Amino acid sequence: MKKIYIVDDDKDIIEALTIVLESKGYEVSSQTSEESLIENVKSYDADLVILDVIFPENPSAGFEMARELSRNAGTKEIPILMLSAVNEKGEYGFSFSNRDRDEEYLPVSEFVEKPIQPEALLEKVAKLTV
Amino acid sequence: MLTNTCIALVGAGKGGKALLEDFVKIPGVLVKYVCDINPDSEGVVFAKKTGLSVCSWDDIDKILFDTDLDLILEVTGRSDVFEELNRRKDPSINLVGADTTKIIFYFLESQQKVTNELGVYKERLEERIIERTEQIEAANVELQDKVNEFEELNEKLQEINDSKTKYLLHSTHQLKAPFAAIQSYADILLQGYAGDLPERAYNIVDKIKKRCDFLSMSIKEMLGLANLNSCVEENVKMQQTSLEEIVSQVMESLATVLGHRSIRVKYGNTAKKDQVVCNRDQIVMLVNNILENAINYSKDNTEICIGIGDAVDGRIFLEVADQGVGIPKDNIKKVFDEYFRSNNAVKQYDRGTGLGMAIVKKIADIHRCDIKIESELDKGTAVTILFPRI
Incomplete structure (x- = not known):
């Protein structure tokens, strides 16, 4: 079965995602900080990484982790699903900047907005783990 | 001479x-x-x-x-x-002869006197010019100081604006993150991912979810309005955009709701060129709020007409007309007040925040757009936005 690796500082969101994903038979592992991400993703042999954007010490840690994963030879092929409580369309002008939305700068395959809509999440995960 | x-x-x-x-x-x-x-x-x-x-x-x-x-x-x-x-x-x-020569002499003398006086005036004038030049130079120095002061102040304001934006982003996250977790759990429970719920428990979780959705929307709108109210207009990024593209984007996002309510949408674009200079995200929000209102206050099985066209004064208009509950005449102006809601509006749709049209007004002001509202109770409302021509 496909393996999904979640990085989010909110344990409840990890739990909610895990419940939904495991219900469809995905294997799930996770971490709540940015530490040793590359090593952990590699050793878990993930098929998909779900990344939160904002972390307590760094409001754009998710973007940095996405770039790190895409630059590393061992993880660059793994699709990334970005997860955030802030709408990626930037409706109120204080969301992602245009630069963040640049595909080269932000190598992210898909966005999922919080709260988790189980069906929408499963649809995107299925698409990215074909 | x-x-x-x-x-x-x-x-x-x-x-x-x-x-x-x-x-x-x-x-x-x-x-x-x-x-x-x-x-x-x-x-x-x-x-x-x-x-x-x-x-x-x-x-x-x-x-x-x-x-x-x-x-x-x-x-x-x-x-x-x-x-x-x-x-x-x-x-x-x-x-x-001597007599006439005397006259010439007097004439010459008075001319000399005039010349001398002119010389004095000239000297005085030169002195005043020097004096005024010095005053202007001093004023220039003072003005330059003020310009520098103003630039410094502007930089400080920019810094304040930047930190305010960061603060808002942080606040948004801080407020939305717990709700996101609660809403996620509620959805998981309601959709049976954690097993079947007894009916009574299901109904309670459903209410929790709905209240969370409302609160989440209120937070989003409050922060959005706060951000718009304090934004420095010069810093709002403007670009040329097709109004039709924006309307299509908003209609697409609202398609499901329209379907649920059995509301038909008629759309027409008669503008020669429907390009406007705007901040796309803000105009998407403006159109979204107007259209959401039209849907929320429409009766089922009615029609909403959306039109883009050239106004007689050369501007471009966007009109959204519904066949909904309408706005009492005395309340038309008040709909732009924050948190104002008409009684008949609350009866029709009790989940409104009362901030939607305040946001519309603010965005229209930023874009130098005029808003016209025509409404008749129980017949419907037409909201028109007039965009400046490029």
Whole structure:
């Protein structure tokens, strides 16, 4: 079965995602900080990484982790699903900047907005783990 | 002014000298001869000093028959001298007697006086110009200081704005993150991912979810409005965008809701060119709020008409007209007030925040757009936004 690796500082969101994903038979592992991400993703042999954007010490840690994963030879092929409580369309002008939305700068395959809509999440995960 | 006039002065005493002093200052007047019976007279001495040609009384014929002369001025004051000169001179030469010469002298003197006064004025004027120039230079320095001060203040404001934006982003996250977790759990429970819920429990979780959704939307709108109210208009990024594209984007996002409510949408674009200069995200929000209102306050199985076109005054209009509950006449202006909701609106749709139209107004102001609302109770409402032409 496909393996999904979640990085989010909110344990409840990890739990909610895990419940939904495991219900469809995905294997799930996770971490709540940015530490040793590359090593952990590699050793878990993930098929998909779900990344939160904002972390307590760094409001754009998710973007940095996405770039790190895409630059590393061992993880660059793994699709990334970005997860955030802030709408990626930037409706109120204080969301992602245009630069963040640049595909080269932000190598992210898909966005999922919080709260988790189980069906929408499963649809995107299925698409990215074909 | 006399030009190229050649004169001779006969009689160069005190008065003659005074005349000479004036004549030598007049451009275009050539004093060809100065003649006096007394070789030491004041006029003769002055003439010699200034390099004028002096002629003795014995050589008076040189003067009387020099046809280059235009004028002989007799300044002796003696009528016998005047008569002799008049009798003997070449007829082509004009002779002016002492009396007339006196008038000329006075004229010259007053002209000299005027010239002197003009000189004084000129000096004063120059002094004032210098004084004013100094004042202007000082004002310029002061102005430059103010400009620098203003630039510094502007930089500070920019910094404040940046930190405010960061604060808002942080607040949004802080407020939305817990709700996101609660809403996620509620969805998981409601959709059976954690097993089946007894009916009563299901209904309670459903209410929790709905309340969370409402609170989440309120937070989003409150922060959104706060952000719009404090935004520096110069910093809002504008781009040329098709109004139709924006309307399509919003209609797509609201398609499911429209379907649920059995509301038909008629759309028409008659604008020659529907391009507007705007902040796309803000105009998406404006159109979204207007259209959401039209849907929320429409009755089921009715129609919403969306039109884009050229207004008579050359602007581009976007009109959204519904067949909904309408707005009481006295409340039309109040719909732009934050948190204001009409009683009939609350009856029709109890989940509104009362901030939607306040946000619309703010965005319209930022974009120099006008808003027109026409409404009739129980018949419907038409909201028109007039965009400036590019």
